[in-house]
Every structure is written in C-alpha cells, then in structure tokens.
Amino acid sequence: MVRQCFILFGCMALGELVTKLTGVKLPSSIIGMLLLTLLLKLKVIKLEWVRGLTDFLIANLGFFFVPPGVALMLHFNLIKAELVPIVGATVVSTALVLLVTGQTHQVVAKGEKKITHKIKDKIADKHNHHD
Amino acid sequence: MIKGILTNQYFLLALTFGIYQGCKMLQRKTGSILLNPILFAIGLIILFLTACHIPYDTYHESAKLIDFWLKPAVVALGVPLYLQLSQIKKEIVPILASQMMGCMVGIVSVVVTARLLGASDAVVASLASKSVTTPIAMEVSQALGGIPSLTAAIVVITGLIGGVAGFKIMSVGHIHNPAAKGLSIGAASHAVGTSVAMERDEFVGAYASLGLTLNGIFTALLTPTVVAWL
Numbered sequence: 001m002v003r004q005c006f007i008l009f010g011c012m013a014l015g016e017l018v019t020k021l022t023g024v025k026l027p028s029s030i031i032g033m034l035l036l037t038l039l040l041k042l043k044v045i046k047l048e049w050v051r052g053l054t055d056f057l058i059a060n061l062g063f064f065f066v067p068p069g070v071a072l073m074l075h076f077n078l079i080k081a082e083l084v085p086i087v088g089a090t091v092v093s094t095a096l097v098l099l100v101t102g103q104t105h106q107v108v109a110k111g112e113k114k115i116t117h118k119i120k121d122k123i124a125d126k127h128n129h130h131d
Numbered sequence: 132m133i134k135g136i137l138t139n140q141y142f143l144l145a146l147t148f149g150i151y152q153g154c155k156m157l158q159r160k161t162g163s164i165l166l167n168p169i170l171f172a173i174g175l176i177i178l179f180l181t182a183c184h185i186p187y188d189t190y191h192e193s194a195k196l197i198d199f200w201l202k203p204a205v206v207a208l209g210v211p212l213y214l215q216l217s218q219i220k221k222e223i224v225p226i227l228a229s230q231m232m233g234c235m236v237g238i239v240s241v242v243v244t245a246r247l248l249g250a251s252d253a254v255v256a257s258l259a260s261k262s263v264t265t266p267i268a269m270e271v272s273q274a275l276g277g278i279p280s281l282t283a284a285i286v287v288i289t290g291l292i293g294g295v296a297g298f299k300i301m302s303v304g305h306i307h308n309p310a311a312k313g314l315s316i317g318a319a320s321h322a323v324g325t326s327v328a329m330e331r332d333e334f335v336g337a338y339a340s341l342g343l344t345l346n347g348i349f350t351a352l353l354t355p356t357v358v359a360w361l
Binding site for chain 2 (some may be wrong): 006009011012013015025026027028029030032033034035036037040041047050051052054055057058059060061062063064065066067068069070072073074075078079082084085086087088089090091092093094095096097098099100101102103104105106108109112
C-alpha cells in the first residue's frame with residue numbers, strides 16, 4: 001500500500017512539477033497519468049506495484065465527483081436564469097460529440113482496413129507474378 | 132448542539148459515503164441506468180444541506196478530502212491505458228481522426244446552440260470546454276472570460292448526461308464497435324462517462340480513458356482559437 005501510494009503521488013507530484021516548470025496548459029493529473037503509462041511501458045514500474053490502488057480508485061471514480069457536483073447549489077440562480085441555453089446546448093452537444101466521435105472512428109477504421117487489404121493484395125499479386 | 136453535529140467533519144463525510152452507497156444499492160436493485168448514483172447523491176446532499184441551512188463552504192471543508200482523490204484517480208487511469216497500448220498503436224489513425232472531429236464538434240455545437248438559445252457571453256464562454264475533465268475545463272473557461280466555477284458545474288452536468296444516456300444514444304446512432312464506444316463516451320463525458328464504461332467492460336473503459344485524455348489535450352489547445360472564429 002505504501003509503495004502504491006508512493007508511485008501514484010509521485011506521478012502526480014512530477015505532473016505538478018512539469019506544469020509549473022514548463023507552464024504547459026494541461027492539468028497536472030493528465031501529465032501524471034501519461035507519466036504512469038510511460039513508466040509502466042519502460043518497465044521502470046511493475047504493474048503489480050500499483051494495480052491494487054489504481055483498481056480501487058478507478059472502480060470508485062464516479063464517487064469523487066459527488067462533492068464537486070454539490071457545488072451546483074452555488075450557481076442555482078445563474079443556472080435557473082439561463083436554464084434553457086445551458087441544458088439545451090449541453091444535451092445537444094454531448095449527443096453530437098458521442099455520435100460524431102464514434103462514427104468517425106468506425107468509418108475511418110473500416111476505410112483503413114480496406115486500404116491495407118488492397119496494399120497487401122497488390123503485394124501478394126506482385127509476388128505471384130514473379131513466381 | 133444539533134447544528135454542531137450536522138456540521139461535524141466526520142458526520143458530513145459519513146453522510147456523503149452513506150448516501151452514495153445507498154444510491155448505488157438502489158441502482159443495483161432496480162437495474163435502472165436513470166438512477167445514476169452520482170446524480171442522486173448530488174441531489175440528495177444538496178437537499179439535505181439546503182434543508183438544514185448548511186452553507187456549501189462548510190460542507191466543502193469536509194468534502195474536499197474526497198475531491199482530493201479526483202486527481203490521483205485520473206493518474207490511475209494510466210494503468211488501463213498502458214494495458215491497451217499495443218492495441219491503440221494499431222488503431223492510431225482512426226483514434227486521432229475521431230478525437231479531432233469530436234473535439235471540434237463539441238466546441239462548435241455547444242457555442243452555436245447556446246447562442247441560438249439566447250445565452251449570455253459569460254455563459255457561452257463557460258460552456259465551451261464542457262466535455263473535458265474539470266481542471267482543463269476551468270482553465271479554458273478562465274482564458275475565454277467564462278465563470279470557472281460555473282464551468283465546473285456544467286462539466287458535472289455533461290458527465291451525468293453522458294453517463295446516464297451515453298450508451299443509449301450510441302446504440303441509436305449505430306455505434307457498436309467497443310473501441311468507438313469507449314472513445315466517444317470518454318471524449319463526450321470525461322471521467323463520469325469513463326466510470327460508467329469501466330463498470331460495463333474494462334476494454335471499453337480503457338478506450339474511454341484514452342478519449343478523455345485526447346479530448347482534454349485537444350480542447351486545451353484548440354478551444355481559444357475555435358471560439359475566436361465563431
């Protein structure tokens with residue numbers, strides 16, 4: 001547990017350090033996450049050194065949003081005054097992001113597969129001709 | 132005396148854990164996605180605080196111990212990302228293309244719709260970065276002249292919409308590929324969507340954490356420029 005906390009908070013601290021030093025406009029947590037992936041990939045950290053704590057945190061990810069969500073009560077007046085644009089735009093845009101991202105991925109992935117198949121076929125054809 | 136108990140740090144923490152656990156059990160029992168425990172826990176706690184006249188700041192004094200874990204939890208998403216790394220490398224073109232499109236559509240559609248519905252400039256600026264994780268969203272909002280704390284609230288609303296309705300919307304929109312589903316829900320509704328995806332399937336969840344990351348990066352880089360055009 002101590003080692004797990006050390007690695008996780010270490011990545012977080014390095015993330016904070018990177019954002020402070022470089023002034024990059026990304027949150028320290030995202031940098032910490034990429035750092036953890038990199039350290040696992042480079043085998044500096046073994047998966048079993050962090051797995052227990054990370055599984056616990058990921059399984060309860062939603063819970064950590066409860067207190068920030070309660071902050072909604074601070075903006076009730078503003079949200080009430082502009083309820084239609086806020087909720088309308090959020091719903092419309094969230095649905096569009098879901099559909100466009102997913103469809104683009106499916107279409108591009110299919111297209112890419114077709115192209116690589118064609119190239120493979122051509123290479124195979126050439127080989128056949130040579131034979 | 133009663134007020135002292137109600138504002139006690141341990142009481143407020145126990146209340147938060149207890150209400151969330153209760154909502155989770157209720158969802159498991161009914162099997163309804165609409166009974167999202169995050170949404171209901173937020174609603175019940177707001178009701179409780181309002182009824183007992185406890186200001187948000189008093190609640191937050193205790194609850195910030197829970198918020199604190201939000202950042203380490205985002206770092207933890209590096210593990211599923213690592214586990215899918217070789218798969219992701221194979222699909223790098225569709226992944227980058229879909230995230231780029233999703234990010235642009237997210238910014239443009241929310242700004243245009245909000246303006247059409249008559250939102251004020253400050254609210255439009257607060258909405259632009261709604262799809263991404265809170266720290267990025269708040270920073271972008273600040274840069275655009277929005278209200279960062281309103282943005283934080285809108286980010287939660289966006290997450291809840293994606294968490295509650297995301298999979299339904301995708302099945303209506305014929306998105307069936309598990310990688311595509313993960314990328315979409317992570318891009319559209321950040322860590323809340325990702326948590327719902329993780330509960331369904333670890334593979335979809337790993338792609339969701341990738342979607343959350345890439346859309347976060349693209350949004351931080353692109354929003355100021357895109358909003359200036361609109």
